[in-house]
Amino acid sequence: xxxxxxxxxxxxxxxxxxxxxxxxxxxxGQGRGISIPGRHHPDDYMWAxxxxxxxxxxxxxxxxxxxxxxxxxxLLRILAGVTAPTAGSAMIRGHVGALLGVGTGFHPQLxxxxxxxxxxxxxxxxxxxxxxxxxxxxxxxxxxxxxxxxVRRYSSGMGARLxxxxxxxxxxxxxxxxxxxxxxxxxxxxxxxxxxxxxxxDGRSVVFxxxxxxTIRELCSRVLVLDRGRQAFVGRTDEAxxxxxxxxxxxxxxxxxxxxxHRRTDS
Numbered sequence: 001x002x003x004x005x006x007x008x009x010x011x012x013x014x015x016x017x018x019x020x021x022x023x024x025x026x027x028x029g030q031g032r033g034i035s036i037p038g039r040h041h042p043d044d045y046m047w048a049x050x051x052x053x054x055x056x057x058x059x060x061x062x063x064x065x066x067x068x069x070x071x072x073x074x075l076l077r078i079l080a081g082v083t084a085p086t087a088g089s090a091m092i093r094g095h096v097g098a099l100l101g102v103g104t105g106f107h108p109q110l111x112x113x114x115x116x117x118x119x120x121x122x123x124x125x126x127x128x129x130x131x132x133x134x135x136x137x138x139x140x141x142x143x144x145x146x147x148x149x150x151v152r153r154y155s156s157g158m159g160a161r162l163x164x165x166x167x168x169x170x171x172x173x174x175x176x177x178x179x180x181x182x183x184x185x186x187x188x189x190x191x192x193x194x195x196x197x198x199x200x201x202d203g204r205s206v207v208f209x210x211x212x213x214x215t216i217r218e219l220c221s222r223v224l225v226l227d228r229g230r231q232a233f234v235g236r237t238d239e240a241x242x243x244x245x246x247x248x249x250x251x252x253x254x255x256x257x258x259x260x261x262h263r264r265t266d267s
Contacts, residue, residue, distance in 0.1 A: 015087035063220035094173025
């Protein structure tokens with residue numbers, strides 16, 4: 001993983017498991033499955049992530065890709081401190097900002113104005129820092145006269161625009177970003193995409209979960225590929241995206257990633 005002092009993020013052997021209600025049982029002496037409150041068999045658990053190790057250098061944009069259900073969002077939630085890993089650890093240097101989904105932290109009974117202030121506090125900003133960004137947030141969100149209306153009266157598009165705008169003006173040393181560029185209408189989506197790309201190119205360390213391979217190739221220097229909660233590949237973006245598309249999605253033949261090795265882990 002290189003010199004830890006040069007790393008913004010060092011993840012070591014991260015694992016996360018969940019108790020599955022449909023599997024809650026224990027084995028009796030006769031081998032029958034019976035339910036006993038408070039006691040669980042290993043088969044009662046599902047591992048969402050297992051044996052994930054990688055590092056992110058200071059100033060690097062690091063991509064995470066994988067099919068739906070591969071554990072991408074779970075990994076971001078662990079890095080953000082939203083949930084704790086079952087195994088392993090993640091070290092992050094600096095202030096962390098997380099864009100894990102629009103609307104996080106919004107209170108439906110509060111106005112848009114109050115929710116901007118509340119969201120800023122949740123993100124670790126002082127009131128002065130929020131006020132310094134307030135006009136830019138409101139202008140970017142395009143919510144007009146609804147600023148002082150309760151968020152519960154907003155359309156889904158208005159709520160998405162305001163939530164993205166709040167997140168987009170966050171200052172952080174490390175950004176954890178779940179791809180949310182498709183918010184609001186088409187016009188706002190283009191503006192949000194441009195703002196996101198600018199944020200990702202300003203020298204911050206970034207972990208970017210993406211689905212559009214064009215954006216991943218444009219932004220990221222290295223990429224982690226997840227497959228069913230496992231680390232399938234870590235390496236250069238061109239090799240990682242080729243592995244994902246050709247090996248996991250079955251597109252094309254003669255994969256360059258296959259020549260590099262299916263489970264390369266240059267983390």
